Amino acid sequence: MTYLRRGPVFRSLAGGLGAALLLSACMGGTAGNKDDGKDAAAGYDPKANVTLTWWTGQTEQAETTAEQLAQEYHGLHPNVTIKTSPGAPTTDDLLTKLSAGFAGGSYPDISYAYGSWAGELGASGHTQDLTSFVADPAFGWNEFSPAARETATVGGKVIGIPALVDNLALLYNKKLFDQAGVAYPTDQWSWDDFRAAAKKLTKPADKIYGTAYSVSGSEDTTWHLWPLLWQHGGQILDGTKPAFNSDAGVAALETLRQMAVDDKSMYLDQTDEKYWRLFNSGRVAMMMSGPWSLLDIKDAKLSYGVVQLPGFNGDHETVSGPDVWVLFNHDDVNRAGAARDFIKWLTSAQTDAKWNLKLGNLPLRTTEKDTPEYAAYVKEYPGGDKFFANLANAKQARPTVAGYDELSRNVGDAISKVLQGTESPKQALDEAAKKSADSVTN
Template identity: 40%
Template sequence: MGTSLTRRVFLLGSAGLAAGCAAPGSASGGPVTVEMWHGQEDTALDVLKGLAADFERTHPGIRIDLGGGVLADAMLQKITAALASGSYPDIAYVFGSDLASVARSPQAAEMTEVVDNGPDFWPAAREAVTINGRIRAVPALLDSLAVVCNKALFAQAGLPLPADDWRWPDFVAAAAKLTDASAGRFGTAWPGVGDEDTVWRLWPMVWDLGGEIIAKDGKHIGFAGDTGVRALEVVRDLAAAKSVYIDPKSGSDQMYQAFQSGAIGMVPTGPWKLPDIVDAGIDYHVVPLPTFTGRPVTISGPDTWTVFDNGTERVQAARTFLSWLTAPEQDVRWDTGAGSLPLSHGAQALPEWQKATEETEGLSVFVTALDSARVKPVHPAYPQISQAVGVAIVSVLLGQASPADALRDCAKVADAALLIPR
């Protein structure tokens, strides 16, 4: 799900380090250098560079090195190799879905003090960095999923814009009415590669229906019955009506380009796409995800700043930087500059964020959705579960399997992954 997020200030350790105080230098007398594999590019990286420079001015005992690493999509492979070689960074940007695998390393430092002494992180952000009751990273990104509608296409189809309490059958019906094959227009879109971008859009349906990704016994998926079938039936119905554009390439760029060119009526997406939609000149409307039950639910895909142990000085310096970085005053700079949601109620309340929501149509819908947001389980078998679900969704999208058959095959693979000792 990946795209953006950020920071905070509070006491660390028994002595503590306030935001305005300089952290001690290294034992040799010089500054402690924190190597950070940031995972960012373009605008987000520029914002992070500015924040790091400001931190160094107020903390002369710590230097932040942003020179290494790779983009976030390749971070897991890079970190895995680095840990195996014994040469790893102090901080890395790790996707939330990869944290369970990375945190198994004894080099991954615990971050309980940083998060507990930090701001009032949204529950989804805390949950995403907690494994077996221990906080293993610091929240770095926070988003949510909602539906962005093209107002002009709704008007052209004679459809009222969706209300906040709409249901999935309403979504399917609207998609059919918005579709015009002769004009090359689709009602909605869905990634069709089978990757995590394909999968995470299904989980709010599963949760809404009372299912779980992993059952309480930890040995089976928690959506193998009617829950999973009903969710996949939405996908089937969209495909059967030929009202869904299936993006054949990873990254979902084609479906977003089609939406921005006026060829798609509505698309479930996150707040990171709003700047592109605004730039494309689309007159749009944002509504929460539909539900089956009337209970609001969405998904958040928090990513993390994970710290690795290169000695006490560097771990303490990394914690100091992340405490400062995730403080509301810094967080709101990242949010407004790099297109993310605030990590905490404190950042949300700041005038800078309130101004951003006033200036950007629909942004407040994504923030409000955080009240009902859930996250994927931080479990080492999740990548295998996701892969199996991705195959199931694509097979239903392409009409190659019924929801029940696709789910049965998915359960065999996913349950087997859960039984592998880790």
């Protein structure tokens, strides 16, 4: 990806950081709690001179594009100056920087944020409530995928606007399928079809595996389980109570266990970094991954295909990892209003086509499919149109609650134990649910 990471779209937070931020929020922080129920932009004067701080969370290449966009917006609105910076050495460090900023009263007007941070940021008391803003038909809120809209919503309040959308689909190496005489995957595949093909494609003597899975215990481990859970009718939470250890969750994890332990057709990656490299080098035949992989595959010059995830009883639901632009309140109606107007412009179909598509990411809005930029993107990254269509299968989001990160680590550890054959799905998920019971809050 062109954002500051590869592989998993959401990484686990460093130990205790989410809890520390939540604690600061509960205490109100030294800067005070800005979330007093008032519209932060009430009385906004669009002609007022305003300076905004935008933490983009971008790499050097993308940061240059962000600076150009800020200048373009300034040209359209000379009274608005936008100061851009990555905000932190890496995107992973942004939450630490924001937490310190809340405590010291120095934080940006707009910041890039992983969707998994939404619960913590929403609980900080420093975010704008954008619910009424996005409800304006002119904003086109319904042009974003349901999962993206849900990720930007915390406790019934919209705190940000989707910055990046993606989803998991199935990528496959055509050469390995041809060599094994196995028919290519289709959008109608079941998990039984997937398992059968993985067994046929595995060649131990040649160190070739049918598929792969991360057992690092990170969010990359965890979020690959959620589509199977949802396809079986399960939930991650029931209110604030962990529910992933239901019969649906056990059945979902058993599907993976059979391939890893019984069939030995699944390469187990102790990190998040090897399995996609092995796919690109022709050692893994099938990989559940997202559109960011297309950038690496292009460099590898691989003959590949993309289909939606295998399904259970015809349900091919997937998971999306939307990231968001979070807007913060500084008790200045003109800063709040200008930040809203800028983000509306940045995420419009016209501007986003020049921004996300240029960086190799999926378009944010459904209306972008008819743009020349989208046609160029699909031509440069074959399979990108499959990922874009697959957004329709991203029907729900991971919980935007404080404590999700700890839950994710617990579930990731459970999955890792099961796939390495040390615990049963029921035992491991029950343990994870027990450990997570006190960490998840609204």
